[in-house]
Amino acid sequence: MDDTAPVLSFTEAARAGLTEEMERDPSIFVVGEGIGPRGGNFNTTLGLYERFGPRRIRDTPISERGFVGMCTGAAMVGARPVVDFMFLDFILDAFGELVNQTAKIQYMSNGRIAMPMVLRGCIGVGGSAATHHSGNYYPFFAHQPGFRVVAPSTPHDAKGLLKTAIRSNDPVLFLEHKLLMATRGPVPTAEYLEPIGRAKVKTVGDDATVVAVGAMVQRTMDAISTLEENGLHIEVVDLVSIAPLDIPTILESVAKTGRLLIVDEDYAPCGIGAEICVRIVEEGFDFLDAPVARLNGAYAPIPYSPPLEKALVPSSENIASAILDLLAQ
Amino acid sequence: MDDTAPVLSFTEAARAGLTEEMERDPSIFVVGEGIGPRGGNFNTTLGLYERFGPRRIRDTPISERGFVGMCTGAAMVGARPVVDFMFLDFILDAFGELVNQTAKIQYMSNGRIAMPMVLRGCIGVGGSAATHHSGNYYPFFAHQPGFRVVAPSTPHDAKGLLKTAIRSNDPVLFLEHKLLMATRGPVPTAEYLEPIGRAKVKTVGDDATVVAVGAMVQRTMDAISTLEENGLHIEVVDLVSIAPLDIPTILESVAKTGRLLIVDEDYAPCGIGAEICVRIVEEGFDFLDAPVARLNGAYAPIPYSPPLEKALVPSSENIASAILDLLAQ
Amino acid sequence: MVMPDPLDLYRRMLQIRNTEEQLARAYRNGEIMGACHTYVGQEAVAVGVCAHLTPQDAVFSTHRGHGHALAKGVPAQAVAAELFGRATGTSRGRGGSMHLFAPEVGMMGTTGIVGPNILQATGAAYAFQLLEKDEVAVAFFGDGAVNNGAFHEGINLAAIWGLPVLFVCENNLYATEIAFAYAAGNPEVATRATTYGLPGEAIDGNDVMQVCKAAGAMIERARQGGGPSLLECRTYRTRAHAEGMPEAGYRSQEEVDAWKHKDPIACHRAYLLNRDLATSDSLDEWEAASVQAAVDAMEFARTSPWPDPATATSNVYAET
Amino acid sequence: MVMPDPLDLYRRMLQIRNTEEQLARAYRNGEIMGACHTYVGQEAVAVGVCAHLTPQDAVFSTHRGHGHALAKGVPAQAVAAELFGRATGTSRGRGGSMHLFAPEVGMMGTTGIVGPNILQATGAAYAFQLLEKDEVAVAFFGDGAVNNGAFHEGINLAAIWGLPVLFVCENNLYATEIAFAYAAGNPEVATRATTYGLPGEAIDGNDVMQVCKAAGAMIERARQGGGPSLLECRTYRTRAHAEGMPEAGYRSQEEVDAWKHKDPIACHRAYLLNRDLATSDSLDEWEAASVQAAVDAMEFARTSPWPDPATATSNVYAET
Numbered sequence A, B: 001m002d003d004t005a006p007v008l009s010f011t012e013a014a015r016a017g018l019t020e021e022m023e024r025d026p027s028i029f030v031v032g033e034g035i036g037p038r039g040g041n042f043n044t045t046l047g048l049y050e051r052f053g054p055r056r057i058r059d060t061p062i063s064e065r066g067f068v069g070m071c072t073g074a075a076m077v078g079a080r081p082v083v084d085f086m087f088l089d090f091i092l093d094a095f096g097e098l099v100n101q102t103a104k105i106q107y108m109s110n111g112r113i114a115m116p117m118v119l120r121g122c123i124g125v126g127g128s129a130a131t132h133h134s135g136n137y138y139p140f141f142a143h144q145p146g147f148r149v150v151a152p153s154t155p156h157d158a159k160g161l162l163k164t165a166i167r168s169n170d171p172v173l174f175l176e177h178k179l180l181m182a183t184r185g186p187v188p189t190a191e192y193l194e195p196i197g198r199a200k201v202k203t204v205g206d207d208a209t210v211v212a213v214g215a216m217v218q219r220t221m222d223a224i225s226t227l228e229e230n231g232l233h234i235e236v237v238d239l240v241s242i243a244p245l246d247i248p249t250i251l252e253s254v255a256k257t258g259r260l261l262i263v264d265e266d267y268a269p270c271g272i273g274a275e276i277c278v279r280i281v282e283e284g285f286d287f288l289d290a291p292v293a294r295l296n297g298a299y300a301p302i303p304y305s306p307p308l309e310k311a312l313v314p315s316s317e318n319i320a321s322a323i324l325d326l327l328a329q
Numbered sequence C, D: 001m002v003m004p005d006p007l008d009l010y011r012r013m014l015q016i017r018n019t020e021e022q023l024a025r026a027y028r029n030g031e032i033m034g035a036c037h038t039y040v041g042q043e044a045v046a047v048g049v050c051a052h053l054t055p056q057d058a059v060f061s062t063h064r065g066h067g068h069a070l071a072k073g074v075p076a077q078a079v080a081a082e083l084f085g086r087a088t089g090t091s092r093g094r095g096g097s098m099h100l101f102a103p104e105v106g107m108m109g110t111t112g113i114v115g116p117n118i119l120q121a122t123g124a125a126y127a128f129q130l131l132e133k134d135e136v137a138v139a140f141f142g143d144g145a146v147n148n149g150a151f152h153e154g155i156n157l158a159a160i161w162g163l164p165v166l167f168v169c170e171n172n173l174y175a176t177e178i179a180f181a182y183a184a185g186n187p188e189v190a191t192r193a194t195t196y197g198l199p200g201e202a203i204d205g206n207d208v209m210q211v212c213k214a215a216g217a218m219i220e221r222a223r224q225g226g227g228p229s230l231l232e233c234r235t236y237r238t239r240a241h242a243e244g245m246p247e248a249g250y251r252s253q254e255e256v257d258a259w260k261h262k263d264p265i266a267c268h269r270a271y272l273l274n275r276d277l278a279t280s281d282s283l284d285e286w287e288a289a290s291v292q293a294a295v296d297a298m299e300f301a302r303t304s305p306w307p308d309p310a311t312a313t314s315n316v317y318a319e320t
C-alpha cells in the first residue's frame, strides 16, 4: 500500500468516500437522526449538511421503519438513498420493510426495478454501550437473498467499499464497528473502489488459516504476533465481505494450511462462521487436517458492566489459545 | 405409537393442545387477526372464541409490532400470551420488539422477569402463496439468544410441543408448515408433553444420516422408500427442534453412518444446515467418511407461478439423488 | 384542473369490473392460484384518482390491486397472465395477484404485506422532490392499514417535508372480517389529517365524479409543490375478502345489498344517461365489448406459455 | 382521588435531582460508562405521576429513566450501583443507565430503544384487565417517540380495549437536537388523543402539583375501568441530551435560561413557602440531607464489588 498516502481515521475515510460520491451524483441523499447540522452521532456526515443542504442530508424523526420504507420507494424511482442508522440496532424496527420489500422488489419486478440503497450503521461490542447499542446482526442479512453485506476493518477499505456500495444497484449493508471508527490508516487521495465480495490475506503463513471479521482482524493480528515469536506462521484473512463470501480466497489458504479457525465477535449459531465452515467442508473437505474451529462471542445479550462485557468477546489471548488448540489437533 | 389413538389433523391436534392449556390456566390468552369468531385463517382457534370469550381470544387490528410489544409487556407481569400470526411472514414487522425486548428482558432483568410467550405462524413454500406468504425465517431466531424454536412435522408432536411451548417461561416460536396443516396422524387422548430440544429418529439405517426439517421430513421418507428397494438403509432424523438443536441424537447417528445430509426447504447461507454441519464437524469430525452435505431451497424470493415455485424447493427426487451423491463420495 | 371525460371513467370502471368477474371465474376453475382479492364495488376510487395521473406518476397499491393496475394503464392481458402464472404476465408469473409490477406505466407494485406501500409512495415523492420532477406519487390503502405504524410514520414524513404524494384510504369498513369501528379507537380517517398537519377530506368513494374532483384538486396541489393530502373514500367491497372465502357472517345481507344499490358503475351509468352524455344503447355496446375484451384477456393468459423453471433464480441481484 | 403530601413530592424531586447531580459527576470521573441521560428539569413529571402508584402498578420508562426509577421507589444505591456497573446494581451491572429493572417495586424497565415501553405498558394493562387486577400501567416517553409507529399502534390498542394504562408524554421540545416542531407535522401531542378516541390533556410539566392532579384523575379513572388516557407534560431538560454531549447550538441560551427559571424544584419550594407548608430552614435541612444521601449512594456504588465474569451468560433462558 502507498505509504505516502495521507493517514485518515476510518470515519474520515468513509466520509471522504461519501462526499466524493455525493459530488458526483445528485441523486444520492442521506437520511438519519442527527446527521444534519450535528454531522452524525459518529461524525459520519460532518460538514455535509452545509455542503449539500437539507434535501440531501436529511434529519429524520425517530421513524426507522418509516424512513427505510421511504428510501425503498425513493430507490424504486431512481434516487440513491443512504440510510445512516447511527447504531445498527435500530435497523431491526425496519426489518419487515427490508426483508419483504427492499430485498425482494428487484426479483418480484423481474429486474425492471433496481434497488440502489445503502444501509450503514455502527455495530459491535465495546464501551459499555449495553444490549441495545452493541448488536452485529449481519447473519440475518446474509441469510436473506437480496442483500450485500460488508464489514471493512481498515480506513482504506471503508472508503473504497462505501463508494462501491453507493454505486451498487443492490441494497448494501455497510457495517462500521464502534472500536474501528477512530482507528487510522493510509488512504490514497486518488480515487479508487474496493470490490464487494473479496476477502484480503493480511499475513501469509502455512501452519493455519484464521478468518477474522471486522474488529476481530486486528485482535487476531495481535494474537499471532506472539505466536510468530514461537515460529508459527499463521495466515490471517480479513473477511471484509460477509455477503457474498469470498470462498475461493479462503479455500486457497486452507488448501495450503489444512487448518481453519473463524474468529467472529457475533453469536455462533447460524452465524457467518458456520456458513464458512460448511462451504469449506463442501468444497475442500480433503484439504482439512483438523476440524474447522469457530471462536465467537458468548451466546448472551450484551451486558453493560466492563468485566461482563469483556468476558463475552474473544480477546487476543482467547484467539491465540484457539489457534494453539487447532494446531494441536 | 398408540395405534388406537384417534386420528387428527396437524391443526386439530395443535388446537386440542391449546384448548387443554387454556382450560388449565386462565392467564393464557391468544391475539391475532381473524382468530376470534372466524376461528383463525387456518382454524387454529376454531370454536375457542365461543368457549373463552373476547379477552382470551382477541382479534387485533393490523398492528403486528403493536401486539407483539403488548404481549411482551403482558408476559412481564404474569400473563401467558400466544401470538397467532396467521402467516409467519408478518412477524418481521415486530422483529425489533422480539430481538431487542422479548429475547433480552429475562437476561437484562437478571432472571427476575420471565417471558412466557408463544409466537406461532404458518411457514413454508406451497400453493402459490408467493413471496410475502411463504417464508421460513427460523435461522433469525436460532441466531439470536433468548428464543426457543420448534417445527413439528406430525400432529402428535404439534400437540405435545404446543403445550410445552405454552408452559415454557421462554419465548417459543411454534412453526406450522402450510403443507403439514392438513396432514393427519394418531394423537393420544391422554395428556402428554413433548420436550423442546429433542430430535426424532424416524427410520433406522447405517448407510447415511439424513436430517430433515418440517415438511422435508415426509418428502425425505418418500425419497428413501425408493432407495430402500435398492438395499440402501438411510437413517432419517426429524429435527423437530431448531433451537436448541439436538446434536447428541444427530451425532449418535453419524457415528454409525459416517455420512450426513441436511434437507431444509429454507435458504442455505447461515441456515440451520450450516449450524448442524459445523457442530458435527466440531464434535464428530472423525466420524465423517464424507463431507457433510446440504440440500436447501434455492436462494431467491419465493415466486408465485407453480413451475417456478416447484423449481425452488427440494423434491423427493432431488433428495434421493443428493443421498446417492453423498453415498458416492 | 382538467376534469377527465366521464365516458372514459365509465369505460375504465367497466374494464376493471369485467376483467375481475372473469378472474373470479378463472379462480373457481383453478386457473388462478394463491389468494385473489377482487376490487368489485370499489372501482370508482382507482379510476377517479388515476384519471389524473401520467405514466411517470407512481402508484403503490395493496393486496387488492387489480383495479389500481388496470386504472394505471397495465394491459388486462398482462394482469390476467400474471394471475395465471404465465411468462406473459407483468412479472412473468413470479408475482401473482399481490405482486403486480409495471414500472413502464408507473405501476410500482401491489403488496402482500399491509403498510409498506404507504412508505414507498412517500419515498417516490421524496425522490421526485429531490430530483425536481413534476411527478406525484399515490398510495392506495385500506382502512386496515390505518391502524398500522406505517400509516403513522409515512404520513408524518410526507407532511413535514411537504412531499408530492396523495394518500388514498379506501375505507370499505372491514379488514377481512374485522370492522374498522372495532379495530380503531376512532372510526374516521380523514379527520386524522389534522394530527399530521396535512389536508384531509372524506368523500363518497362510490361516486366516481366526486372522487375525480377531490383527487384532482389534491394531485394538482401536490404537483404544484403544495404537499401531501389524505383522501378517505368511503366504499365497500361487495365480494368476499378473497375469492373462495366464505362470508363468515360478519356483515349483514342488508348491509351488502344496500351497498350493491350504490354500485359505482350503475350510479355512473345513471349519471351519464341523466345528463344525456350517452345513450343506453351505446353503453350497452361498451358493456358487451368490455366483457369480450375481458374474455379475450383470459384466453390470452390461458394460452400463454409457462415461465421456464431455469429462470426461477434470476434477478435476485442487479449485478448478476 | 387523594392528593399526596406536597412535602413528600418535594423530597422526592430533591432526591432525583441530587442523585443525578452526583451521577453526572461520577460520569465525568469515568466511574459511569456508556450513555447517561439525566432527567434534570423534568423531575416534576415522574414524581407527580408516581405519587399515585402502588408497588404493584407497572412503570415502563425510557433511556432517560433515572427519575422514573427513583420516583417508583428503586433505592438510589441500587440505581447508582447499576450505573457504576456493580454487582449490587438493579441488574447486577448488566443493564446500566438504559436498562433499569426492579420488578419488586413495579419498575418494569428503562429501554435503549425508543418506543417499545409504550407497547409493554399497554400489555401490562392488558394482563391486569385479563386477570381482573386493580393495578394500572404507566408508560413515560418523550416527544421523539410520538413520531414512532409504537406510539400509534400502542395507544390505539389500549383505546379499543379500554385498558388501564396512562400514557405520559414528556414533551421537552427536542429529540436529541431535533425539534419536535420539525419532526412532527403537528406540534401538539395531547390533541392527538382524539385520533385514538381516548382523553388527552396538556399541562405544565414543571408544576408538580398540576402533574399530580391531572395524573391522579387519569390513574383513578383507569383503575376504575374507565380506560386509558394521554397526558402531555410540557417540560424541558436543562442538561445536555446525554452527559458529555456538547450543546450543538440547536437551542438558544435564552431558551435554556428561561426554562431554568421555571425549575420544578424551585417553583415547588416557592409553593410550599407561600402556603406556609414548610420553613426555608426545614427545606434547607432536607436539601443538605438529600445531598448527603446522594453522596452516600455513590460511595455505596463505588465500594461495591464488580460482578463475577462467570455469571455473564446466566439467565438468558428461564429453563437453564
Ligand SMILES: Cc1ncc(C[n+]2csc(CCOP(=O)(O)OP(=O)(O)O)c2C)c(N)n1
Residues within 6 Å of the ligand: B033, B062, B064, B090, B093, C063, C064, C112, C113, C114, C115, C141, C142, C143, C144, C145, C172, C174, C175, C176, C241
Ligand atoms: C402486515 C400484515 N398483516 C396481516 C396481513 C393479512 N391481511 C391481508 S389483507 C388483510 C386485511 C386488509 O384490510 P384493509 O387494509 O382494510 O384492506 P381491504 O382488504 O379491506 O381492501 C389482512 C389482515 C397482511 N397482509 N399484512
Ligand SMILES: Cc1ncc(C[n+]2csc(CCOP(=O)(O)OP(=O)(O)O)c2C)c(N)n1
Residues within 6 Å of the ligand: A033, A062, A064, A090, A093, D063, D064, D112, D113, D114, D115, D141, D142, D143, D144, D145, D172, D174, D175, D176, D241
Ligand atoms: C428506535 C430508536 N432510534 C433512535 C434512537 C437514538 N436515540 C436515543 S434517545 C433519542 C432521542 C429521544 O428523544 P425523546 O423521545 O424526545 O426523549 P428525550 O431524550 O427528549 O427525553 C434518540 C433518537 C433510539 N434509542 N431508538
Ligand SMILES: [Mg+2]
Residues within 6 Å of the ligand: C142, C143, C144, C170, C171, C172, C173, C174, C175, C176
Ligand atoms: Mg378494508
Ligand SMILES: [Mg+2]
Residues within 6 Å of the ligand: D142, D143, D144, D170, D171, D172, D173, D174, D175, D176
Ligand atoms: Mg424530547
